[in-house]
Amino acid sequence: xxxxxxxxxxxxxxxxxxxxxxxxxxxxxxxxxxxxxxxxxxxxxxxxxxxxxxxxxxxxxxxxxxxxxxxxxxxxxxxxxxxxxxxxxxxxxxxxxxxxxxxxxxxxxxxxxxxxxxxxxxxxxxxxxxxxxxxxxxxxxxxxxxxxxxxxxxxxxxxxxxxxxxxxxxxxxxxxxxxxxxxxxxxxxxxxxxxxxxxxxxxxxxxxxxxxxxxxxxxxxxxxxxxxxxxxxxxxxxxxxxxxxxxxxxxxxxxxxxxxxxxxxxxxxxxxxxxxxxxxxxxxxxxxxxxxxxxxxxxxxxxxxxxxxxxxxxxxxxxxxxxxxxxxxxxxxxxxxxxxxxxxxxxxxxxxxxxxxxxxxxxxxxxxxxxxxxxxxxx
Numbered sequence: 001x002x003x004x005x006x007x008x009x010x011x012x013x014x015x016x017x018x019x020x021x022x023x024x025x026x027x028x029x030x031x032x033x034x035x036x037x038x039x040x041x042x043x044x045x046x047x048x049x050x051x052x053x054x055x056x057x058x059x060x061x062x063x064x065x066x067x068x069x070x071x072x073x074x075x076x077x078x079x080x081x082x083x084x085x086x087x088x089x090x091x092x093x094x095x096x097x098x099x100x101x102x103x104x105x106x107x108x109x110x111x112x113x114x115x116x117x118x119x120x121x122x123x124x125x126x127x128x129x130x131x132x133x134x135x136x137x138x139x140x141x142x143x144x145x146x147x148x149x150x151x152x153x154x155x156x157x158x159x160x161x162x163x164x165x166x167x168x169x170x171x172x173x174x175x176x177x178x179x180x181x182x183x184x185x186x187x188x189x190x191x192x193x194x195x196x197x198x199x200x201x202x203x204x205x206x207x208x209x210x211x212x213x214x215x216x217x218x219x220x221x222x223x224x225x226x227x228x229x230x231x232x233x234x235x236x237x238x239x240x241x242x243x244x245x246x247x248x249x250x251x252x253x254x255x256x257x258x259x260x261x262x263x264x265x266x267x268x269x270x271x272x273x274x275x276x277x278x279x280x281x282x283x284x285x286x287x288x289x290x291x292x293x294x295x296x297x298x299x300x301x302x303x304x305x306x307x308x309x310x311x312x313x314x315x316x317x318x319x320x321x322x323x324x325x326x327x328x329x330x331x332x333x334x335x336x337x338x339x340x341x342x343x344x345x346x347x348x349x350x351x352x353x354x355x356x357x358x359x360x361x362x363x364x365x366x367x368x369x370x371x372x373x374x375x376x377x378x379x
Contacts, residue, residue, distance in 0.1 A: 003063040004168045010350050011267060011313045012289050019343040019373045020063035021351040022170070022315070024294075027070045028103055028359035029366070030055040038359055039093030039100035045070065049158055058363075059370050061167075064350070066269060066294070066315075067230065068169040069158035073220040074148045103359050111136070111185045114194070121204045125212040156224050170292070171269055172226025175217035176233075177257065178206035179250045183235040192240075195249060203249065210253050214260045221266055228267040231257060238278035239298070251282050262287040269315070273355055274298050280307045288312070297354030305342045305349075314342055315350040318369055323353065323361040328368040335372035343378045 027048030031041025034051040041048035088107040093100040236250030295316035343349035
């Protein structure tokens with residue numbers, strides 16, 4: 001099978017000649033592997049992306065890209081909205097005392113206020129973002145527009161390069177659930193207080209947001225030509241909240257978003273950071289064979305296979321610690337366990353990293369991960 005055939009067979013839970021492997025790859029590890037600092041790879045997108053391509057060649061290739069590179073799929077006409085989404089991230093090499101060979105850091109702080117909730121309910125998400133653009137982006141809006149155009153064009157170019165190599169990219173759009181977005185922009189502590197103190201208002205805000213979030217993701221996927229959306233989830237699972245809160249404030253919106261993407265013919269890659277083990281049975285209510293359950297080694301992946309069976313492909317979940325401080329033999333043993341148990345029947349598993357591959361990954365460990373699917377078939 002070609003990499004494209006193999007990957008889509010796994011997503012559709014059809015038999016594969018072997019289990020596909022698709023790391024979540026950004027520029028950090030490849031940049032260091034090719035002799036640059038993380039800061040250089042991020043500051044010079046073309047060089048950073050080339051480092052990904054060179055790493056692909058050095059390791060003998062893998063089967064798919066979850067995202068084609070390190071750019072963002074942002075249609076320019078929604079740049080006002082997306083700037084609010086971006087939030088506050090600090091990058092290596094640009095902050096005092098921030099080592100050039102470290103990973104970017106998201107700064108958890110209150111960008112949105114309780115008063116903003118009333119505006120968002122009244123104006124809708126797009127109306128709120130456009131009205132408050134100068135507050136979140138106090139520079140020339142044309143700079144923001146130019147940035148989003150560059151991001152979108154690079155994203156499409158990166159996707160076309162992989163397509164020419166018959167390596168599919170799975171996600172043409174990216175979006176957060178309303179809960180994930182509000183949690184990161186209100187801050188986890190303040191947002192959790194809001195859920196308990198003003199649950200009806202928070203739900204009204206989410207209702208005002210969700211349709212626009214769906215629209216933006218669909219527009220991006222159509223624009224890039226990649227028939228999939230990455231739905232970024234982390235803070236709505238059982239690690240943070242009881243199931244009754246998950247049902248009200250997270251799953252109802254996950255289902256609405258995934259149903260909308262499936263209606264467009266798009267798969268949804270659910271990026272499930274943190275522990276979602278207790279939430280897994282709910283995913284049986286999502287469209288069959290139209291989702292990928294992407295796990296980060298915190299959720300019990302073997303329990304996920306037991307529950308989801310022939311309903312949904314599972315992606316994951318090589319732990320970051322194994323990539324960074326393990327040995328090649330450790331890596332091989334764990335990957336073979338995943339192949340045998342989660343990939344039983346030669347389908348339903350895409351071997352991948354648990355979230356993004358760490359910047360301090362040992363190349364020989366990454367090589368062992370990629371080689372494991374080529375050297376070992378499920379028992």
